Amino acid sequence: MNEVLATSSSQGTAASGGKVDACLSDFLASKILDAEERCLSVEVTQALRDFVCVSGGRRVRPELCVAAWSAAAGGGPAPAPVVRAAASLELFHAFALIHDDFMDRSATRRGRPALHRLLADRHGAARSAADAGHVGASAAILTGNLALAWSDDLLHTAGLAPDQLLRVLPLIAGMRERVLHGQYLDITATGPVPEINTALHVARCKTGSYTCEHPLQVGATLAGASGDLLEALSAFARPLGEAFQLCDDLLGVFGDPAATGKPVLDDLREGRHTVLLALAWQRATPGERGVLRAVVGKSDITEEDALRVREILTATGARYEVGRMIANRRREALDALRSARLPADVVTRLARIADVATGFA
16 A cells, blocks of 8 residues: 655645644544553554554545545635544554555565564564564554554544534445455455556555545535535546556555665565556566566565566566556546636645655656
8 A cells, every 4th residue: 555645735734734643643642541541452552653643654645635625615724523534544544554564565664664573573582483473463453453443433533413424434434345345356466467457446446545535525525515526526536546556556666665665576576466567568578478477476586586577667668658647647637626616725735746646746
């Protein structure tokens, strides 16, 4: 799961981001106190607090949610219940990232050890490496489950009116369902022969909808948006979500780990069915396909192996074509944004997010 999207540098975005951060910090601090009072595990709560509040994250989904509320409400700062509902999306994101890192066998996240690795190291002193790994993975899964449960807790205690909650719950359920289906398709559709349409479908389910479309839909729905506005936001979000995942495809192979906080071997080692690999396979010579077949999905892939794949991705034009697809989808998203009747400051914020997400900022 991807975190390339950055927030706008506008004052409105910075202000709402600070409110989301404060909400998450206060909520998780209260959970730590509750654990202490009830003699529950403080460590798991602290681990989640550190993952959400200390190790970073750009709050993209809450920002989009708040921006959409502003679009539907005609501007102005979002009230506290909306900020809390938006913050609940970040806890769901934490759940997805923690589980995704374990399933992808990722060593790092945001430039730090992935949570399952961190917990394995913390509890591994008196255990074998295998036992420490199992404990770390198990503890990370439970921490992710806690993030999922508390995303519900934060949403239901946000102070929303009953009719607001009734309207957004089906959106939240739909978002979660699509992410889980997308993740399942992603981990089961591995190997060196991906199909472009399959890769795009997985991207829409796993990343596009919950990163862009659903947060916008939730925020606008909380403000009582019309059907026309919801469709206008979706017209912006759908191509942006695809572009977002296509950027991740490129960064997963060609990115700088110092900037992304993630290794560049994970996608190749796991044999992810990305559009990038699908295009390369379509255009590759028999010899190049032999290399892709031998290397992609290899559990002990080396930097030398990855270099050979990168050369093929470039030589076949797959790298260039994905860049072109990103540019086209960015253009489509911005055209939809300009066509929508949104407050000027909201257009500026959403356009800035689109530019950063697609590498144009």
